[in-house]
Amino acid sequence: EKETFLTGTRAASFSGITTVFCMPNTKPPSISAEQVKVWMEKAKNNINVNVGFISGVPKGIDYNEVIKIIELGVIGFKIYPLNSLNKIDWTDMLNIQKLFLISHKFQIPIFIHPDWPLSEKKKADLYQEFMLEKYPFLKFHNELFPVHMEAKYVSFILENYFKIITDNNLHHKDYPIVHFCHISCKESYTLIQKALQMNSKLKITFEITPHHLLLSNEIQLNNPNIGKVLPPLRDKEHSSYLFNELKQGHVSLMGTDHAPHNREEKIEEFGAPSGFPGFETYPLVILDKVFKFQLSFENFVKAASENPAEMFNLKNKGFIKEGYDADLFIVDKVPDYKISPQNFKTKAKFSPFEEFTTSVQIWKVFLGGIEVNNVKSIPNGKIIKRML
Numbered sequence: 001e002k003e004t005f006l007t008g009t010r011a012a013s014f015s016g017i018t019t020v021f022c023m024p025n026t027k028p029p030s031i032s033a034e035q036v037k038v039w040m041e042k043a044k045n046n047i048n049v050n051v052g053f054i055s056g057v058p059k060g061i062d063y064n065e066v067i068k069i070i071e072l073g074v075i076g077f078k079i080y081p082l083n084s085l086n087k088i089d090w091t092d093m094l095n096i097q098k099l100f101l102i103s104h105k106f107q108i109p110i111f112i113h114p115d116w117p118l119s120e121k122k123k124a125d126l127y128q129e130f131m132l133e134k135y136p137f138l139k140f141h142n143e144l145f146p147v148h149m150e151a152k153y154v155s156f157i158l159e160n161y162f163k164i165i166t167d168n169n170l171h172h173k174d175y176p177i178v179h180f181c182h183i184s185c186k187e188s189y190t191l192i193q194k195a196l197q198m199n200s201k202l203k204i205t206f207e208i209t210p211h212h213l214l215l216s217n218e219i220q221l222n223n224p225n226i227g228k229v230l231p232p233l234r235d236k237e238h239s240s241y242l243f244n245e246l247k248q249g250h251v252s253l254m255g256t257d258h259a260p261h262n263r264e265e266k267i268e269e270f271g272a273p274s275g276f277p278g279f280e281t282y283p284l285v286i287l288d289k290v291f292k293f294q295l296s297f298e299n300f301v302k303a304a305s306e307n308p309a310e311m312f313n314l315k316n317k318g319f320i321k322e323g324y325d326a327d328l329f330i331v332d333k334v335p336d337y338k339i340s341p342q343n344f345k346t347k348a349k350f351s352p353f354e355e356f357t358t359s360v361q362i363w364k365v366f367l368g369g370i371e372v373n374n375v376k377s378i379p380n381g382k383i384i385k386r387m388l
């Protein structure tokens with residue numbers, strides 16, 4: 001049985017997460033105003049935390065449909081170059097530039113899953129090599145979606161971003177807004193940082209997941225598919241580098257990439273979907289680094305709360321200030337214990353972090369001052385809409 005708005009947001013509420021964004025790669029996908037409305041209606045009165053909706057791009061990048069979707073208050077649009085929701089080729093520069101012009105005109109974010117598709121021949125060659133060599137599955141998965149192809153797509157996006165700015169002589173207030181989802185490697189990270197150093201007024205942001213900060217494809221799992229995710233878990237040098245950047249305060253946002261497939265789907269060796277649940281492990285593994293003095297509390301708060309609120313214009317969120325929403329959690333430091341997915345609130349009761357130790361226990365969570373991680377708590381989350 002698949003995750004619902006109720007179970008997914010309940011998992012978030014018991015983890016200290018009070019605002020989440022719903023991605024468009026649902027079944028059916030959110031690529032029309034009508035479908036976005038359907039999901040918003042399903043969410044009403046069924047969410048335990050606040051939820052914002054990110055839409056896919058309508059077929060043909062239909063301008064009128066884009067406007068209808070924007071008027072619904074979506075947070076932004078997301079594209080998947082590896083698996084387009086709408087048959088649009090996102091490796092075509094004209095399509096990307098058209099999307100950036102929409103972002104420029106309406107000042108709405110474009111969320112990007114960065115990965116350049118590998119050729120079918122190269123995939124077949126890698127499969128043959130894997131069958132002969134029998135090297136670890138997660139290493140093979142990493143080769144199917146390699147670092148250089150992620151970096152290639154990041155570079156492609158940046159080139160077209162600068163081209164739109166230059167060709168249209170845009171003032172920095174009118175720059176398109178781009179957010180790179182789940183950056184997983186040093187190369188992509190460096191490209192983005194260099195661009196921001198060239199022009200600090202660029203409206204470009206990025207996120208890194210807890211699993212790309214703390215795990216590598218060397219992890220030992222009884223079922224390797226539990227760790228199958230896109231982007232893949234990389235070699236250890238990448239996670240070590242990215243975590244060090246978080247420690248230095250250079251990572252602006254952490255995102256869970258919560259993908260609650262059911263355990264049965266993860267059994268098939270090559271057909272298993274990518275992704276795993278992330279809400280409930282996120283605070284346990286990241287705050288544990290804070291408790292063990294491997295990450296400052298200040299940098300955690302910035303990447304987990306303050307920066308996201310500012311980046312996505314979440315009104316009265318992200319800070320403990322007079323007049324701001326009392327979205328808070330209280331955490332205890334307890335003796336180390338092992339993470340057990342069987343205790344998760346999500347329907348996806350598996351995790352590559354299973355058996356990891358943590359000293360973190362979420363005690364109380366409040367949404368607008370109301371406790372939401374109590375067994376008697378009722379759904380009181382709201383749909384967050386982007387102001388036009």
